[in-house]
Amino acid sequence: MPETTAGGVIAISWLQLALATGFVVFVGVLSMRLALGIEKDLAIATVRTYIQLIALGLVLRWVFGIDSPWIVLAILALMMAAAAQTIVKRAPDAPRGILGSSMLTMLLTGFTVTFAVTGLIVQVDPWYRAQYVIPIAGMVLGNSMNGVALALERTFADMDTHAEEILALVALGASPWEASGDIVRVAIRAGLIPTINSMAAAGLVFIPGMMTGQVLAGADPLHAAYYQIVVMLMVSAATALGSVMAVLLSFRRRFSADGVYLEKGYRT
Amino acid sequence: MLLLAEDLRFTPPGCPPVLDGVHLVLYPHELVDITGPSGSGKTTLLRALARLLPGVTGTLLFAGAPASEVVSGEWRRHVALLPQRATMRSGSVRENLSLPWNLRVRGTETRPTDALLREALDGVGLADVELDRDAAKLSVGQAARISLLRVMLTAPDILLLDEPDANLDDASAEQVRAMVERFVDGGGSVVRVRHLRSDDLAARRYRLADGHLSEVL
Structure with missing residues (x-):
């Protein structure tokens, strides 16, 4: 037994x-x-x-x-730093110096979405209750980290693939955004597709991790489902916000100060 | 003189110098050819002249104004580069020809009418290309002419052409040559990069090799 x-x-x-x-x-x-x-x-x-x-x-x-709010916040900060570091590693085509923007992205989306879930939806009391805050932050950060890394990698890889087109547009007078906006939009979409697919398949193809955990721990499956819906929606929001923010904060780094795309071979 | 380049130098990271003190003068209403073997830096030189080459040093003057006193966007309105490979965006021929007027830099200018675009296409042997045609369905020769036409419609003072007739059939190459000739006859100036051969359009011919530009007499 x-x-x-x-x-x-x-x-x-x-x-x-x-x-x-x-x-x-x-x-x-x-x-x-x-x-x-x-x-x-x-x-x-x-x-x-x-x-x-x-x-x-x-x-x-x-x-x-x-049961200390400072310890909880310190752990969240560590998790965000680790997520930002992972994003940099997973986007090898991205320009140097994206750690700062990745960190800012993780900080804003991670904190906002985590505390929106724990404070406004689940209404945890006290607000820093580690049992809720840390696992939810982990899910939010883990998922948005994947989406952000995918969007960044896709953005910079696609920009290199379309370097000639970008050059032609800049030569016609296009700003960096005008020259690469279409590519950036496609990349952000690509970063969101796994999240949207995951939402669409939840409950049909797989039982999401949080719900599985709660059911194994003896929770009522319907209550576990409610929790999972909240988390999935907020994770999707975090991924979308994070991808948009990270790409918009960093795509300009691939251009010189006067708006010229820095192709491979011209980068220092 | 319209354009003056003095002592242009450019060394790509980790590579030997590509431009090693290049001097070039371009007068109004003339075309100069630059020839040289593949990899000699011809495209790099055109990009430097268009201020599309970060890291290049030297002096550039347009109509007597130093590059440092002209914002890069304004410079490129006067000194327009046409890259070697024709770039068509998804959409119709009309959308591609009107593309420069969708950009903020030309936001206040009047965009060309359909009648003007039609006339322009007819004038370069593209009477059979409808304005509504999907640009993805153009042949290489048609796309090359439309790319050239697009930049000409912006009325630059100087055109920088990177092997404009490379990979074209004889008929398309002849049309491109005629377009360039008309541009010069209309008062424009051209720096044209060619792989090997030159033709009778050029007022002067230069050869770029080992980072140096020398006039071919």
Whole structure:
């Protein structure tokens, strides 16, 4: 008979964790046999999953116990910095110096959307209650980070692909926005498509993570669904706002001061 | 003189100099050709003259005014570059020809009427191209002429043409040549980059090699 926690959730033991790891080991062996070359990445990712999530569990346990708004805000700031750093790494075609605009984007969209959910919709009391604020911020930041990184990468990759067209337009007198606005719009749309697809498929193709977690923890599925709707809508809003903001704050960096597109080979 | 370039220098990051002290003079109502092997920097020189090359140093004067005293957008209204590859935006031929008047820099100017666009197309051997035609369905030769026509309609003083007849069939190349000739006859000046050969339109011919421009006598 498996152990249960105070909330009625079936607890996972180290033995069960090892069993789950066994499946990953099987995939690693398969990778070696088929020469897929992913076994090293898989091993590193597995170890990181263990370390990061256990560390997160310990930190959250500590934070929930302390119940301090400063600690919650400090953790949010760290999460936002990590998200901005990840965006920079995932958009290798973006110009140098986008860390600042990514940070600002994550800060504004992350804080606004997280506290809109916890304060206005869920009405958490007190406003900094870590049990709500941190997981919701994690979902908001994680999703908007993906959308922003995708939109930025697409913007700058597409601008390079259309460099000749941009040059021709600038030669005709176009401003940076006039020369690249169409490309930027397409890129922002591309950044939003996974979120919109995810909303459309929720409940049909998959059960979203938050709802799964709540159902596993013993919540009423209908109440869990309400929570999930709120989170999905707010995550979509965060992704849209974040993508628009990050791209608009950074696309101009690919142009010189007098509006010339800096193609590959002309960049310092 | 209309355009003066003195001691133009440009070194792309991590590469040897492409322009290494280039001097060029262009008088009103004349066409000069610049030839040279591929990769010699001909396109780079045109971009420098149009002020579309960040990092270039040297002196540029248009009608006696130093580049530093003319905002770049205004400069490009007078000194217009036509890149080698014709660029058509999605939309009709009319939309493509009217494109410059959708830009803020020409927001207050009167956009050309359909009658004027029609007449312009007829004048360059494109009588069979309707204004409503999807620009994506133009042939390479048609797109090249429409690109050239578009920039000519903005009435610049100087045209910088980057191999305007490259990759064109003989008939299209001849039409392009005739358009350029009319532009010069109408008082315009042209700097034209050619890959190898030159023709009788040029008042002077230069050769660009190893970053230096020398007149071909």
